[in-house]
Amino acid sequence: GAVVSQHPSRVICKSGTSVKIECRSLDFQATTMFWYRQFPKQSLMLMATSNEGSKATYEQGVEKDKFLINHASLTLSTLTVTSAHPEDSSFYICSANGGGGTEAFFGQGTRLTVV
């Protein structure tokens, strides 16, 4: 099946720094990718829809200046957490719809810890 690769799997950064997370579709093209945030023992909350070649669409309550999304190619979307704070610590997961849109494929997730 289709594969979505997310990198890094784990990152620790200092408060005030920025962190970039990459999401790649390895064997299919994805014009749209999705970014989710998951707090411990909670469900996945959609943060934004990443659109290749255009601006991302953010869900209500998500700061677009805080979470910068770039989708420069059909196989790569990046999420940059800017000026990170401890409250940004979370598990971030990306996904892309493959198989002609019949199935969502998820990355392995990135555990971000801001100290």
Place this chain on the structure above:
Amino acid sequence: AQSVTQPDIHITVSEGASLELRCNYSYGATPYLFWYVQSPGQGLQLLLKYFSGDTLVQGIKGFEAEFKRSQSSFNLRKPSVHWSDAAEYFCAVVLGYSSASKIIFGSGTRLSIRP
């Protein structure tokens, strides 16, 4: 508004016992329905999906789910659980169907297995 409800936050069953995880959705039409499983610190794996046709769908790892339109439900079942089934389970719906379709997740049910 569209929503997915998983009423059981945590379920514990004995190894070898049967399992049923509940899922109800609220949507004007029949959505596309999914069950995903997530092991700790990992991404999501698709167990099964329902688009149309036979309301009883078979998935991987011995799981099945039944779509009941009259009850707006899509409950997940397994006749005999194994210790390796301990994980978080998410019911999800997709609204519309394209590469840009969003997934809405339920809150999840944590499954523990009693030896």
